[in-house]
Amino acid sequence: MKYRSAFDIIGPVMIGPSSSHTAGAARIGRVARTLFEKQPKKALISLYGSFAKTYKGHGTDLALVAGLLDFDTFDERIPNSLEIAKQLGMEVIFQEETAVPEHPNTVKINLFDEYDHELELIGISIGGGSIEITELNSFKLKLSGERAILVLHNDRFGIISSVTSVLSKHKINIGHMEVSRKEKGNTALMVIEVDEKIEDHVIEEITGLENVTRVIRMVN
Structure with a gap:
């Protein structure tokens, strides 16, 4: 395997135990927030595969919500993201899905504002903090979350x-x-x-x- 930079070897600067389950999850949440262009009033987060099995122990839930709050992977507020979201009036619902995804670290995020405008995004955490967004409002795509x-x-x-x-x-x-x-x-x-x-x-x-x-x- 070839590495493009030291980042690919040592992973991102982050809060949390796992680059794929926390840093990657935070980045997916932050991309969803960016695409929604505002803080959502409600987030329905559906977890698949490994994410569904281990999200509480690995802090995937905290990381995803932190991303939706526009926190970076190294933000020290990540462990308190669920409480911060509640204080800001953002409703968060987690669902554990049994369907078998193409990639084990898969999440579907549905965001809603006060007018019920909706964004649906599917993302995967591919390791080392890297991610891919594979679907946006039913459009198939491949977005790394970079520039x-x-x-x-x-x-x-x-x-x-x-x-x-x-x-x-x-x-x-x-x-x-x-x-x-x-x-x-x-x-x-x-x-x-x-x-x-x-x-x-x-x-x-x-x-x-x-x-x-x-x-x-x-x-x-």
């Missing part, structure tokens, strides 16, 4: 070229990109992981493109 943008758009000719042209103009290199759609000609989701920081004016330029309906920026 990236998600572009929700109408499925029309030329939109992918328009977005990548903006990134090229600003000398932003694409490390990974994929597009998912539910059906031809309907809504599609573009996931673009990049090497450079994407400034606000670039986000605004992409948001202003024809047929782009929403842009979400993620940073590592």
